[in-house]
Every structure is written in structure tokens, then in C-alpha cells.
Amino acid sequence: xxxxxxxxxxxxxxxxxxxxxxxxxxxxxxxxxxxxxxxxxxxxxxxxxxxxxxxxxxxxxxxxxxxxxxxxxxxxxxxxxxxxxxxxxxxxxxxxxxxxxxxxxxxxxxxxxxxxxxxxxxxxxxxxxxxxxxxxxxxxxxxxxxxxxxxxxxxxxxxxxxxxxxxxxxxxxxxxxxxxxxxxxxxxxxxxxxxxxxxxxxxxxxxxxxxxxxxxxxxxxxxxxxxxxxxxxxxxxxxxxxxxxxxxxxxxxxxxxxxxxxxxxxxxxxxxxxxxxxxxxxxxxxxxxxxxxxxxxxxxxxxxxxxxxxxxxxxxxxxxxxxxxxxxxxxxxxxxxxxxxxxxxxxxxxxxxxxxxxxxxxxxxxxxxxxxxxxxxxxxxxxxxxxxxxxxxxxxxxxxxxxxxxxxxxxxxxxxxxxx
Numbered sequence: 001x002x003x004x005x006x007x008x009x010x011x012x013x014x015x016x017x018x019x020x021x022x023x024x025x026x027x028x029x030x031x032x033x034x035x036x037x038x039x040x041x042x043x044x045x046x047x048x049x050x051x052x053x054x055x056x057x058x059x060x061x062x063x064x065x066x067x068x069x070x071x072x073x074x075x076x077x078x079x080x081x082x083x084x085x086x087x088x089x090x091x092x093x094x095x096x097x098x099x100x101x102x103x104x105x106x107x108x109x110x111x112x113x114x115x116x117x118x119x120x121x122x123x124x125x126x127x128x129x130x131x132x133x134x135x136x137x138x139x140x141x142x143x144x145x146x147x148x149x150x151x152x153x154x155x156x157x158x159x160x161x162x163x164x165x166x167x168x169x170x171x172x173x174x175x176x177x178x179x180x181x182x183x184x185x186x187x188x189x190x191x192x193x194x195x196x197x198x199x200x201x202x203x204x205x206x207x208x209x210x211x212x213x214x215x216x217x218x219x220x221x222x223x224x225x226x227x228x229x230x231x232x233x234x235x236x237x238x239x240x241x242x243x244x245x246x247x248x249x250x251x252x253x254x255x256x257x258x259x260x261x262x263x264x265x266x267x268x269x270x271x272x273x274x275x276x277x278x279x280x281x282x283x284x285x286x287x288x289x290x291x292x293x294x295x296x297x298x299x300x301x302x303x304x305x306x307x308x309x310x311x312x313x314x315x316x317x318x319x320x321x322x323x324x325x326x327x328x329x330x331x332x333x334x335x336x337x338x339x340x341x342x343x344x345x346x347x348x349x350x351x352x353x354x355x356x357x358x359x360x361x362x363x364x365x366x367x368x369x370x371x372x373x374x375x376x377x378x379x380x381x382x383x384x385x386x387x388x389x390x391x392x393x394x395x396x397x398x399x400x401x402x403x404x405x406x407x408x409x410x411x412x413x414x415x416x417x418x419x420x
Contacts, residue, residue, distance in 0.1 A: 033104075033107065033108060033109045034063070034107055034108045034109070035108065035109060035111070036063070036065060036101065036102040036103075036104060036108050036109045036110050036111025036112065037059045037060055037061045037063035037065050037102040037108065037111050038059075038060045038061070038102070038111060038112075038114045039057045039058065039059050039060065039067050039100045039101055039102050039111060039114045039115070040057060040058055040060055040114060040115065041055060041056070041057045041098075041100060041115050041117045042056045042057060042058055043117070046119065048119065048120070048121055048122050049121065049122065050092040050121055050122055050123065050124045050125070051088060051089065051090050051091075051092065051121065052086060052087060052088040052089075052090055052121070053086075053087050053090060053096065053098070053119050053121055054085050054086040054087075055069065055085045055087075055098045055100070055117060055119065056085050057069070057085070057100035057114075057115075059102050063102060063107075063108045064105070064107070064108075065102040065103055065104075065105055065108050065111070066083065066102070066103045066105075067083075067085075067100055067101070067102060067103065068081045068082060068083055068100070068101060068102075068103040068110075069081065069082055069083075069084065069085045069087075069098065069099065069100050070082065070098075070099045070100075071087050071096050071097060071098045071099065072096070072097045072099075073094075073095075073096055073097070074097070075097050075116070077099070077113075078099040078113065081101075081103075083103075085100075090121045091121065092121050092122070092123050092124045092201055092202075093120065093121065093122075093123045093124075093200060093201050094120065094121055095118060095119070095120045096118075096119055096120070096121070097116060097117075097118060098116075098117045098118075098119055099113050099116065099117075100113070100114065100115065100117075101113050101114060122203070123198070123200075123201055123202050123203045124154070124201060124202045124203065125202065125203055125205070126154065126156060126195070126196040126197075126198065126202045126203045126204050126205030126206070127150040127151060127152045127153075127154040127156055127196040127202065127205050128150070128151045128152070128196070128205055128206065128208070129148050129149070129150055129151070129158060129194040129195050129196055129205055129207070129208040130148055130149050130150070130151060130194070130208060131148070131194070131208050131209040131210075131211055132146040132147065132148040132160065132179065132192045132193065132194045132208065132211040133146060133147055133148065133211065134146055134211070134213055134273070135147055135179070136261075136271075136273060136278055136279065136280065137260065137261060137268075137270075137271030137273070137278075138180075138271060139213065139215065139216060139270065139271065139272060139273065140215070140216055140269075140270035140271070141184075141186040141187075141215055141216040141217070141218055141270075142182060142183060142184050142185070142186065142215065143180065143181060143182040143183075143184060143215075143270075144181050144184060144190065144192070144213050144215060145179055145180045145181070146160060146179045146181075146192045146194075146211060146213075147179050148160070148179070148194035148208065150196050150205075154196065154199075154201070154202045155199060155201065155202070156196040156197055156198075156199050156202055156205070157177065157196070157197045157199075158177075158179075158194050158195070158196065158197065159175040159176060159177060159194070159195050159196070159197045159204075160175065160176055160177075160178065160179045160181075160192065160193065160194055161174045161175045161176070161192070161193045161195075161207075162181050162190050162191065162192050162193070163190070163191050163193070163210070164189075164190065164191070165191065166191045166210045166212070167191075167210075168193040168195075168207030168208075168210065169193070175195065175197075177197070179192075179194075184215050185215065186215050186216060186217055186218045187214070187215060187216070187217035187218065187295070188214065188215050189212060189213070189214045190212075190213060190214075190215070191210035191211065191212055192210065192211045192213065193207045193208055193209075193210050193211075194207070194208040195207045195208060216270070216272060216295070216301070217295040217300070217301065219300045219301075220300060223295075223297075223298060223299055223300045224298060224299045224300070225299070225300060225302070226255060226292070226293040226294075226295060226299045226300045226301045226302030226303075227248040227249060227250050227251055227255055227293040227299070227302050228248070228249040228250065228293070228302050228303065228305070229246050229247070229248050229249065229257060229291035229292050229293055229302055229304075229305040230246055230247050230248070230249060230291065230305060231246070231291070231305050231306040231307070231308055232244035232245065232246040232259065232276070232289045232290065232291045232305065232308045233245055233246065233308070234308065234310055235276065237310055237311075237312060237313060238312070238313055239281075239283035239284075239312055239313045239314065239315050240279065240280060240281050240282070240283065240312065241277065241278065241279045241280075241281060241312075242261075242277075242278050242281060242287065242289065242310050242312065243276055243277045243278070244259060244276045244278075244289045244291075244308060244310075245276050246259070246276070246291030246305065248293055248302075254296060254298060254299065255293040255294055255295075255296060255299055255302075256274065256293070256294045257274075257276075257291055257292070257293060257294065258272040258273060258274060258291070258292050258293070258294045258301070259272065259273055259274075259275065259276045259278075259289060259290065259291055260272045260273065260289070260290050260292075260304070261278050261287050261288065261289050261290070262287070262288045262290065262307070263287065263288070264288060265288055265307050265309070266307075267290050267303070267304025267305075267307065268290065268304065272292065272294075272301075274294070276289075281312050282312065283312055283313065283314055283315040284311070284312060284313070284314050284315065285311070285312050286309055286310070286311045286312075287309070287310055287312070288307035288308065288309050288310075289307065289308045289310060290304040290305050290306075290307050290308075291304075291305045292304050292305060311411070314402075340416070340417045340418070340419045341385065341387035341390075341416065341417070341418050341419070342387060342418075342419050342420065343387050343388055343390075343392065343418060343419070343420055344420060348386065348387040348388055349384050349385060349386050349387065350384070350385040350416075351382050351383070351384050351385075352366065352382060352383045352384075352385075352399070353382050354376060354381065354382050354383065355382075357376075357401065358376060361376075361401040361402060362402050363375070363376055363377055363401070363402045364376035364399070364400070364401050365399075365400040365401075366383050366397065366398070366399055366400075367396075367397070367398040367400065368385070368395065368396075368397055369395055369396055370396070370398075385397070385416075387418045390418045391418065392418050392419060392420055393417065393418060394415055394416070394417050395415065395416055395417070395418060396413060396414070396415050397413065397414055397415070397416065398411055398412070398413040399411065399412050399413075400412075
């Protein structure tokens with residue numbers, strides 16, 4: 001019995017000793033494992049992109065340990081350790097905290113975090129800018145205004161720059177938020193550029209292709225006078241655009257034609273352009289358009305022509321639709337200008353049909369010789385011109401239509417003759 005007790009006692013002691021040994025082997029503070037080596041970040045090897053950062057560290061000494069890495073978005077210590085120093089899925093323009101230590105192995109404990117490195121991912125690439133465009137009517141002898149758009153929506157705005165040669169400026173001081181360039185030399189060529197402006201999430205974009213423009217020339221007493229221009233004629237009109245054309249009187253053969261628009265019947269001193277098309281206009285608004293000969297090496301630019309008043313169409317009606325309503329459905333009102341109504345003829349009337357117009361317009365008013373003779377709000381049916389009631393001679397007829405919501409009407413006028 002005594003021998004059995006001794007046997008059991010020895011067995012318990014053996015198990016306790018084995019447990020102590022096992023616990024000791026798993027304890028980082030075990031004297032059998034040497035302290036982990038110190039690591040040091042190699043900052044020159046850091047790689048930063050908009051969505052990732054790669055950091056590199058080296059183990060100092062000869063412990064034979066490898067480096068492991070971790071990071072956190074706040075200075076709260078490492079999260080999960082990994083063997084790679086590359087961290088992906090990051091947010092552009094955001095600060096992160098990176099950690100490194102020597103990795104524990106069979107002879108050395110994991111080292112203490114030797115250094116805290118603060119890094120930030122770079123901003124995303126800036127949006128590409130389209131080539132600038134000249135703002136219509138902005139060119140003068142000393143100023144030019146351009147505008148541009150970005151190809152992608154990054155929340156960035158546009159910056160502008162100019163140069164005397166077709167090379168985008170490289171200094172930030174040359175770039176401005178405004179596309180207005182003043183203080184230029186007359187009759188001089190400049191190149192204009194656009195780029196996206198740096199913001200919180202995106203870098204400054206690369207420069208666009210350059211736009212070449214030349215300022216207006218000053219009158220030179222040594223040059224010949226420029227040819228005079230005829231009043232422009234209308235080519236097309238819509239709610240937001242007008243196109244005109246013109247010819248020169250006593251054409252010198254070496255001068256071209258320029259066009260400008262204004263808000264009054266006084267010829268403009270600036271805003272001349274080679275194209276007769278004007279965009280960005282307001283609907284239902286009267287504009288005046290002018291022509292002149294452009295200046296060159298031998299001739300000054302000519303004086304502005306007589307202005308052509310054009311009323312843009314109401315909003316929502318295209319030129320073709322308006323033409324149908326104003327011509328075809330009005331029994332070809334334009335033909336009234338090309339006929340003579342005879343007082344003695346049986347067919348001495350001209351009918352303006354109102355049925356279709358009533359469905360499209362809020363009001364229709366007819367003026368005969370500047371006298372209101374028909375108002376769709378008060379008069380029913382069509383309007384009939386009766387030559388038997390008119391004097392022999394030339395008469396004017398104006399048709400005025402107005403759409404709901406439009407402040408101003410659109411008017412069309414013709415003249416016709418009444419004969420005996």
C-alpha cells in the first residue's frame with residue numbers, strides 16, 4: 001500500500017513538471033528566447049499610390065528574423081500583423097499609421113515596435129480638360145475670354161493660362177481661376193490652355209491642348225481703309241442661336257468678314273468674330289447683328305454695318321416647327337408679300353388660318369397698318385384680309401404670337417399691295 005502511494009505521488013509530480021515546461025515554452029518572456037531585433041524603416045523605398053502604400057523596413061543585427069507589418073487609420077497601435085509591407089484599398093489623400101517589428105521565430109521573440117511611420121496616400125489623378133473655346137463676343141484689342149470643361153466629374157474646377165507660344169506654362173503662378181485675359185497687345189497671337197484645379201481629393205490635371213487666338217488690331221494710319229459691309233442677312237434662328245451672313249461693298253479682295261452682336265442698334269466696338277453663328281442666346285429676345293471687313297497687313301478693319309435686329313424663337317419651339325406654324329399653317333403668309341390683291345377681282349381676299357395656331361400659342365394678334373384688327377382672345381375663326389375695304393397701295397401686316405410663360409411675343413411682318 002505504501003509503495004502504491006509513492007507511485008501515485010511520483011506520477012502527479014511528473015505531470016506538474018511537464019505542465020511547467022509546456023507553459024514555459026509558450027511564454028514570450030521565457031529566458032530561452034532571445035529578445036527580438038530592432039527594425040528600421042527605409043523611407044526611400046516607400047511607394048505611394050492613390051489606393052495603396054508599400055513600406056519597407058530592415059532588421060538590424062544578425063538575429064535571422066524577418067519583418068512583419070501592420071497599420072491603423074488612427075494612432076491606436078497595430079491591428080493585424082502581416083508579412084507584406086503593401087497595404088491596399090486605402091483612401092486617397094488620407095493619413096495612416098504604419099508599424100514594423102521583427103517577427104518571432106524559434107530563437108527570438110517578436111521585437112518591439114521600433115518606429116511609427118506616418119504616411120499619406122497621394123491624391124487621385126486630376127481630370128483632363130477639354131481644349132478651351134473662345135467666349136463669343138469677348139475678343140477686343142486688349143482682351144480675350146475663354147472657357148473650358150472637364151472630361152470627367154471629379155468635383156474639380158477649371159484653371160486657365162496663356163502663353164505667347166504653343167506650350168503650356170509650368171509655373172503655378174501662371175494659372176488662374178478666371179478665363180478672362182486682359183492687358184494683351186493689339187493684333188497679337190496668344191495660346192490659351194485649361195487644366196483641372198487641385199482639390200482635397202485630386203491632383204492638378206495636365207494641361208489641355210492650346211487654343212490659338214489673335215487680338216483685334218488697332219487702326220493704323222499707314223494702312224488703307226477697310227471695305228464697308230452690307231447689313232447682315234439672317235440664315236437661321238432658334239431659341240438660343242442665330243446665324244447670319246454678309247457681303248462686302250467694294251470688296252478689296254484681301255479682306256474677310258467679321259461679325260458681332262449687341263443689345264442695341266449701336267455698332268459694337270469689341271466682340272468681333274470670324275463666324276456668323278452666335279450661341280448661348282436667350283429665348284424670345286431681340287439682338288442686333290453687325291458685319292465689318294476684318295483688318296489685315298494692308299487694310300484696317302471696316303466700320304460696323306447697319307445692324308440686323310433678330311428676335312430669337314420662344315423656348316420649346318424649334319426653327320423648323322416654328323416655320324411650319326408661321327408659314328404653312330398660316331396659309332403661307334410669306335406668299336402674301338409676293339401677291340397683289342385686286343379690289344375689283346372676285347378673289348380679292350387672303351385668309352390667315354388660326355385653328356392650328358390656337359393650339360400652340362396662348363395669344364395671336366394681327367396688326368394691319370399698325371392697327372390691332374384681330375385678337376384670338378376676343379375674336380373667333382380666321383382672319384380675312386378683304387382688299388375691297390382697303391385703299392390702293394402698299395399695306396403692312398404683322399402677326400404676333402405669344403406662348404404661355406413667355407414674357408415677350410414673337411412677331412412676323414409682311415407687306416402687300418392692293419391694286420385696282
